Amino acid sequence: MELNLKKPICFFDLETTGINVAKDRIVEIAILKVYPNGNKESHTWRVNPERPIPLESSAIHGITDEMVANEPTFKELAPKVYALIKDSDLGGFNSNRFDIPLLAEELLRAEVDFDMKKALSIDVQTIFHKMEKRTLEAAYKFYCDKDLVDAHSAEADTNATYEVLKAQLDRYPELENDMAALADFSSHIDHVDFAGFISYNEDGREIFSFGKYKGKLVDEILENDPGYFGWVLNADFPLYTKKVLTRIRLEKLNTKLS
Structure with a gap:
């Protein structure tokens, strides 16, 4: 076929x-x-x-x-x-x-x-x-x-x-x-990034799937604990995971500005 x-x-x-x-x-x-x-x-x-x-x-x-x-x-x-x-x-x-x-x-x-x-x-x-x-x-x-x-x-x-x-x-x-x-x-768990550090919750919103903020909304954590974003960027995470986090952070900032 x-x-x-x-x-x-x-x-x-x-x-x-x-x-x-x-x-x-x-x-x-x-x-x-x-x-x-x-x-x-x-x-x-x-x-x-x-x-x-x-x-x-x-x-x-x-x-x-x-x-x-x-x-x-x-x-x-x-x-x-x-x-x-x-x-x-x-x-x-x-x-x-x-x-x-x-x-x-x-x-x-x-x-x-x-x-x-x-x-x-x-x-x-x-x-x-x-x-x-x-x-x-x-x-x-x-x-x-x-x-x-x-x-x-x-x-x-x-x-x-x-x-x-x-x-x-x-x-x-x-x-x-x-x-x-x-x-x-052919998909497995629905992840936002390829490595599986960020997933979707039942409402389709991005959540962390690892660490101390596992299950928490990414945009809320990035706003309430900005140091966590810096830690991820400087740690040994895949570049694509960092790219996804940066996108979410910028979308949050643009929403606040508008």
Whole structure:
């Protein structure tokens, strides 16, 4: 079944120096952009992370320091990456928890004002786990009856993810071929930021989901305890979390001024 798209969707996969969203770096990125008319374009880049790649990470994806020594940095690639994804929804395998948050950090670090407000995110892994509880290799075999060659290469994983989602729509008639519905089905807890430090309450207002102010309204805490905002900005929180807090604070100030 082909995807019912109202706008382009970019399936993407990252290979990285590690799994810390706030600190690790991209060493390879593959993007498969699918348009509503069925056209596709694919791009894969190796990336110089400007730091040593741990041996345990190289053992997984096979990319070593020597292989990326002469490749562009992510800051150099960021304009091309952003130009591809800025008008699109995003799809991936475990992308809501890892790839999208880490990509957001890299884009913000490169001074690209990345925001997911207008984009949907469809996590094929979540759909798979809700339906079958398996890994990507098993998903590819189960849904597509193919062996995943070159697993843990960004390009192979990206194309497999795209094929699995189409096969999932064929297999499960209860899944709606609509990106908003798939994004909702593949989401976890509804967080404002990617890392899950800020969530929504039942009234749709932003609340802290950690620390001493867990469950408290963000705008009220930022007004009553301005030092807490400063502490978060100076602490080791993801850049996107800091961006969200700054937005909420500015919206509160603008409301008061008006």
